[in-house]
Amino acid sequence: MLYGYDILRKPESRAALIEAAVVLNAAWTAYCLRREFHEDFLNLGVVYGAYDLTSRYVRLPLSVPGKLTDEKKGLFAPPENVEEFRDLALRICSGKLVQSLLGQEPRMPNFRIVIRPKSRTLTWTRLVTKMSR
Numbered sequence: 413m414l415y416g417y418d419i420l421r422k423p424e425s426r427a428a429l430i431e432a433a434v435v436l437n438a439a440w441t442a443y444c445l446r447r448e449f450h451e452d453f454l455n456l457g458v459v460y461g462a463y464d465l466t467s468r469y470v471r472l473p474l475s476v477p478g479k480l481t482d483e484k485k486g487l488f489a490p491p492e493n494v495e496e497f498r499d500l501a502l503r504i505c506s507g508k509l510v511q512s513l514l515g516q517e518p519r520m521p522n523f524r525i526v527i528r529p530k531s532r533t534l535t536w537t538r539l540v541t542k543m544s545r
Contacts, residue, residue, distance in 0.1 A: 414505050414506065415505075415514060415516060419514060419516075422514065422515075424514050424515060425514060427513045428505075428510045428513040428514050431473040431504070431509060431510060431513065432473070432501070432504045432510060434462050434473075435461075435462045435472060435473055435500075435504055436497075436500070436501060438460040438461065439460050439488075439490050439491060439500060440490075440497075441460065442458045442459060442460035442489075442490035443490040443491060445458050446458040457489075458489075458490060459487035459488060459489055460487065460488060460490055461486065461488060467480060470485065470486060470487060471485045471486070472484050472488065472503075472504065473507060473509045474503060474504065474507035474508065474509060475507060475509060476508055476509055479508070
């Protein structure tokens, strides 16, 4: 786990989970829409984003609202493959906003994302690895 198992007992984890889940769900939906309609509509562009009520911007939740940069605002192309989904999840979960909500720094990640082509489902698989400190 990126923050360890003790994070599950913290009440702050709910807000951090919502921030990450909303954007990852939007990215997943955009990814599925692009795959579904790509053959019929070759020029169709699909993007995703999440509206932040605090900052009033469509953005990725990578930084706290008062310290946004232009590269973190706007709509984004969905990930192309499992590696890009993993990178997006790691960027969001280790970003300053999630860190500020949880009140701690992330640890070394020990998970991977698996997309099953036939069912198009996304699953998080815990890797059995030892983390060095």
